[in-house]
Amino acid sequence: xxxxxxxxxxxxxxxxxxxxxxxxxxxxxxxxxxxxxxxxxxxxxxxxxxxxxxxxxxxxxxxxxxxxxxxxxxxxxxxxxxxxxxxxxxxxxxxxxxxxxxxxxxxxxxxxxxxxxxxxxxxxxxxxxxxxxxxxxxxxxxxxxxxxxxxxxxxxxxxxxxxxxxxxxxxxxxxxxxxxxxxxxxxxxxxxxxxxxxxxxxxxxxxxxxxxxxxxxxxxxxxxxxxxxxxxxxxxxxxxxxxxxxxxxxxxxxxxxxxxxxxxxxxxxxxxxxxxxxxxxxxxxxxxxxxxxxxxxxxxxxxxxxxxxxxxxxxxxxxxxxxxxxxxxxxxxxxxxxxxxxxxxxxxxxxxxxxxxxxxxxx
Amino acid sequence: xxxxxxxxxxxxxxxxxxxxxxxxxxxxxxxxxxxxxxxxxxxxxxxxxxxxxxxxxxxxxxxxxxxxxxxxxxxxxxxxxxxxxxxxxxxxxxxxxxxxxxxxxxxxxxxxxxxxxxxxxxxxxxxxxxxxxxxxxxxxxxxxxxxxxxxxxxxxxxxxxxxxxxxxxxxxxxxxxxxxxxxxxxxxxxxxxxxxxxxxxxxxxxxxxxxxxxxxxxxxxxx
Numbered sequence: 334x335x336x337x338x339x340x341x342x343x344x345x346x347x348x349x350x351x352x353x354x355x356x357x358x359x360x361x362x363x364x365x366x367x368x369x370x371x372x373x374x375x376x377x378x379x380x381x382x383x384x385x386x387x388x389x390x391x392x393x394x395x396x397x398x399x400x401x402x403x404x405x406x407x408x409x410x411x412x413x414x415x416x417x418x419x420x421x422x423x424x425x426x427x428x429x430x431x432x433x434x435x436x437x438x439x440x441x442x443x444x445x446x447x448x449x450x451x452x453x454x455x456x457x458x459x460x461x462x463x464x465x466x467x468x469x470x471x472x473x474x475x476x477x478x479x480x481x482x483x484x485x486x487x488x489x490x491x492x493x494x495x496x497x498x499x500x501x502x503x504x505x506x507x508x509x510x511x512x513x514x515x516x517x518x519x520x521x522x523x524x525x526x527x528x529x530x531x532x533x534x535x536x537x538x539x540x541x542x543x544x545x546x547x548x549x550x551x552x553x554x555x556x557x558x559x560x561x562x563x564x565x566x567x568x569x570x571x572x573x574x575x576x577x578x579x580x581x582x583x584x585x586x587x588x589x590x591x592x593x594x595x596x597x598x599x600x601x602x603x604x605x606x607x608x609x610x611x612x613x614x615x616x617x618x619x620x621x622x623x624x625x626x627x628x629x630x631x632x633x634x635x636x637x638x639x640x641x642x643x644x645x646x647x648x649x650x651x652x653x654x655x656x657x658x659x660x661x662x663x664x665x666x667x668x669x670x671x672x673x674x675x676x677x678x679x680x681x682x683x684x685x686x687x688x689x690x691x692x693x694x695x696x
Numbered sequence: 697x698x699x700x701x702x703x704x705x706x707x708x709x710x711x712x713x714x715x716x717x718x719x720x721x722x723x724x725x726x727x728x729x730x731x732x733x734x735x736x737x738x739x740x741x742x743x744x745x746x747x748x749x750x751x752x753x754x755x756x757x758x759x760x761x762x763x764x765x766x767x768x769x770x771x772x773x774x775x776x777x778x779x780x781x782x783x784x785x786x787x788x789x790x791x792x793x794x795x796x797x798x799x800x801x802x803x804x805x806x807x808x809x810x811x812x813x814x815x816x817x818x819x820x821x822x823x824x825x826x827x828x829x830x831x832x833x834x835x836x837x838x839x840x841x842x843x844x845x846x847x848x849x850x851x852x853x854x855x856x857x858x859x860x861x862x863x864x865x866x867x868x869x870x871x872x873x874x875x876x877x878x879x880x881x882x883x884x885x886x887x888x889x890x891x892x893x894x895x896x897x898x899x900x901x902x903x904x905x906x907x908x909x910x911x912x913x914x915x916x917x918x919x
Contacts, residue, residue, distance in 0.1 A: 459838060
């Protein structure tokens with residue numbers, strides 16, 4: 334798989350002076366996780382079947398941070414659990430780093446899982462073990478000696494900023510600290526891939542940002558491919574380069590985060606990007622427009638100018654701005670006046686200003 | 697009443713009771729601990745579902761649990777004679793004690809093992825742990841506080857059973873209570889022995905509770 338491309342060296346110096354060097358061959362568009370035709374049907378007995386995933390295809394590139402976003406019940410947790418086969422897919426193929434997991438016997442699968450780290454929403458640490466023992470766990474089960482495992486674990490705990498808490502039990506740590514321990518544990522076996530299943534959903538906004546920063550650093554330093562499962566767009570915006578949107582057991586949209594954000598094609602994408610929970614048109618008669626600003630025009634008072642030049646007011650139903658890849662993007666949903674011709678005049682004005690917009694039938 | 701002969705009698709009974717309870721509990725755990733873990737991991741939602749075996753072992757455990765101990769005591773006499781050559785005395789009592797106790801221990805261990813959060817087990821699976829590693833390095837260590845509480849209850853039950861064995865010449869404090877309190881009508885002795893038994897139960901209960909709290913790193917009380 335690794336023909337062509339460039340070889341990158343990653344070095345990490347730990348606080349205790351030791352260092353690791355990773356040499357990673359990074360061909361352009363090297364796919365590390367390949368999923369095709371993935372289906373998962375839960376048999377609830379008595380002829381009741383629940384389809385959690387249906388015909389999911391996905392390619393995740395080596396070294397990227399890939400987001401998978403969906404509302405609860407969309408199937409995203411099932412999807413990430415199918416990547417390391419914690420859930421056995423009902424159909425389809427999962428290939429990670431050139432090895433087809435769906436084709437393996439249990440012993441091979443366990444071996445392959447050691448190269449796939451995973452962190453969880455509720456951390457899933459051993460409650461009766463210290464932070465150090467938790468990080469040692471994956472090393473000990475793969476036969477590393479206690480001494481060697483502890484040395485490596487101390488280095489990893491230093492790396493995640495918990496060098497002084499090695500002897501603490503999970504109950505003595507905050508949520509953010511627990512997730513740091515879980516990250517150190519997931520990295521202990523030197524994985525190529527880190528799966529994050531709603532890893533920041535149980536954390537407050539400040540801690541969320543700190544954990545996301547840490548994951549981004551790890552991605553850059555170690556070249557670990559990260560798959561983020563989340564229901565929050567802000568997580569995707571902050572660290573992901575590409576995103577797939579999952580709804581009703583299907584991937585409905587995928588691409589670079591800025592493309593999907595700028596031009597959401599599906600209802601599911603629109604809902605996630607500009608959540609409209611509780612947002613109602615002020616009255617049922619006016620047409621709704623979604624305006625999308627792509628970072629070049631937002632300093633102009635577009636809406637105010639439109640109102641002035643058309644001589645009629647509009648209602649702002651919802652508005653949001655986001656930072657993606659360092660550029661500001663804005664979304665605005667406005668309700669046009671219902672008077673004859675005024676909506677058309679306003680849309681003509683937007684066209685003349687080169688503002689892209691779509692008409693919303695159901696916000 | 698409190699002659700040296702009487703004190704000697706009580707001490708002998710006391711140590712016989714401790715001997716029976718300790719050995720029978722130990723043997724019950726030798727059988728019940730692996731059986732309980734198996735009953736937990738072989739559940740449909742366990743790490744290694746084996747519905748048929750789980751149901752078979754579960755049925756055996758339930759059947760043994762439904763036989764009242766006094767009846768089991770009598771029914772086990774031929775087996776005890778076969779194993780030990782006698783059916784009288786504190787060592788002989790250990791056979792029916794184990795038969796009656798290991799199913800209780802198994803269910804108690806099963807409950808403790810099943811109370812370990814599934815997420816923690818899933819995390820170990822995601823790291824490539826084998827089923828045996830999950831049992832020895834995740835389920836059992838995580839269940840320690842609960843296992844200790846269960847062990848205290850089991851010990852108390854075995855202690856109670858051992859006293860009951862006095863009816864059939866089982867030795868220990870139970871025999872003394874039956875021989876002196878029941879057959880001879882010496883109620884004074886009986887009351888003294890009841891106090892001793894109550895104190896023993898309290899001691900086990902208290903020690904179990906303290907050990908469990910002390911071992912539980914998940915509770916805020918342990919620092």
